[in-house]
Amino acid sequence: MSIIIRTSHLTKSFQGKEAVSDVSMSVSQGQIYGFLGPNGSGKTTVMKMLLNLVKPTCGDIEIFGEPLIQSSIEYLKRIGSIIEYPIFYDKLTALENLEIHCAYMGFYNKKAIKETLELVHLTNVDHKSVRDFSLGMKQRLGIARAIITKPELLILDEPINGLDPSGMKDMRNIFSMLSKEYGMTLLISSHLLGEVELIADTIGIIKSGRMIQEVSMDTMRGRNTDYVELKTSDYKKAALILESKLQLRNFKVMDESVIRIYDTTIAQSDISKTLILNDVAIESINKKTASLEEYFLTQIGGMENVG
Numbered sequence: 001m002s003i004i005i006r007t008s009h010l011t012k013s014f015q016g017k018e019a020v021s022d023v024s025m026s027v028s029q030g031q032i033y034g035f036l037g038p039n040g041s042g043k044t045t046v047m048k049m050l051l052n053l054v055k056p057t058c059g060d061i062e063i064f065g066e067p068l069i070q071s072s073i074e075y076l077k078r079i080g081s082i083i084e085y086p087i088f089y090d091k092l093t094a095l096e097n098l099e100i101h102c103a104y105m106g107f108y109n110k111k112a113i114k115e116t117l118e119l120v121h122l123t124n125v126d127h128k129s130v131r132d133f134s135l136g137m138k139q140r141l142g143i144a145r146a147i148i149t150k151p152e153l154l155i156l157d158e159p160i161n162g163l164d165p166s167g168m169k170d171m172r173n174i175f176s177m178l179s180k181e182y183g184m185t186l187l188i189s190s191h192l193l194g195e196v197e198l199i200a201d202t203i204g205i206i207k208s209g210r211m212i213q214e215v216s217m218d219t220m221r222g223r224n225t226d227y228v229e230l231k232t233s234d235y236k237k238a239a240l241i242l243e244s245k246l247q248l249r250n251f252k253v254m255d256e257s258v259i260r261i262y263d264t265t266i267a268q269s270d271i272s273k274t275l276i277l278n279d280v281a282i283e284s285i286n287k288k289t290a291s292l293e294e295y296f297l298t299q300i301g302g303m304e305n306v307g
Contacts, residue, residue, distance in 0.1 A: 010059035034200035035189040042209040080151040086142030090131035135162035228261040231283040
């Protein structure tokens with residue numbers, strides 16, 4: 001499988017301060033790559049550098065196997081993108097906006113315009129100006145514009161902002177279809193971690209401009225992410241019993257009422273029995289599975305400014 005995007009030690013400084021620092025990432029052909037990070041972590045800056053909108057301070061970028069240089073422009077014909085908030089000619093209709101985009105891209109297929117609007121569920125808007133669209137409708141139009149030419153690579157910065165749950169599901173299905181049926185490669189940033197978990201093949205986690213981890217979802221799913229969650233008002237005594245009576249070491253006190261036990265070799269019933277025999281009152285005890293969101297928050301160190 002060929003590599004569509006490769007960055008090596010990518011760094012960008014603004015006024016002497018590094019917004020992106022030593023980022024190396026790899027996106028394979030046909031893959032959906034989820035790019036995760038808190039607000040201000042550098043996701044958008046990386047995407048802008050991939051599109052030559054921002055020039056790196058140092059480091060290397062390869063797109064489609066070719067090094068990206070300041071004068072690179074032809075490769076953009078093979079890419080569809082949304083960066084930050086999509087901008088349109090507000091007085092024109094959705095169809096007219098797509099016609100202009102297609103002319104600019106040298107893509108002349110009026111049938112494709114209608115089909116793409118239907119694909120993103122933007123119908124019955126033939127005479128409606130884009131300025132009268134809701135945020136969700138503009139986001140759908142932005143996605144339509146990005147995918148209409150069936151590009152080899154899609155770079156999408158928060159593509160489901162402003163969409164309701166039904167719209168998110170629609171886009172999730174579209175992205176999966178583009179990857180599977182057209183072999184399209186997608187780089188998607190999002191703060192909606194549950195959505196990324198459902199469609200991504202690989203995730204890259206970035207914090208404070210640095211890539212923390214790049215991992216395949218198959219690897220994530222193969223890990224032992226099951227745990228037992230114990231709720232008790234006597235968490236200190238419960239922790240002592242788990243360690244002294246059951247010889248458990250792989251557990252974590254989450255707060256003053258919750259303990260997570262990651263060692264699943266001991267039966268849940270044995271944990272309950274031992275705690276009760278040692279006068280520890282149990283409010284609840286349940287087996288659970290860690291989500292991508294929990295993994296992500298563990299990696300970045302908390303909930304602050306996720307987005």
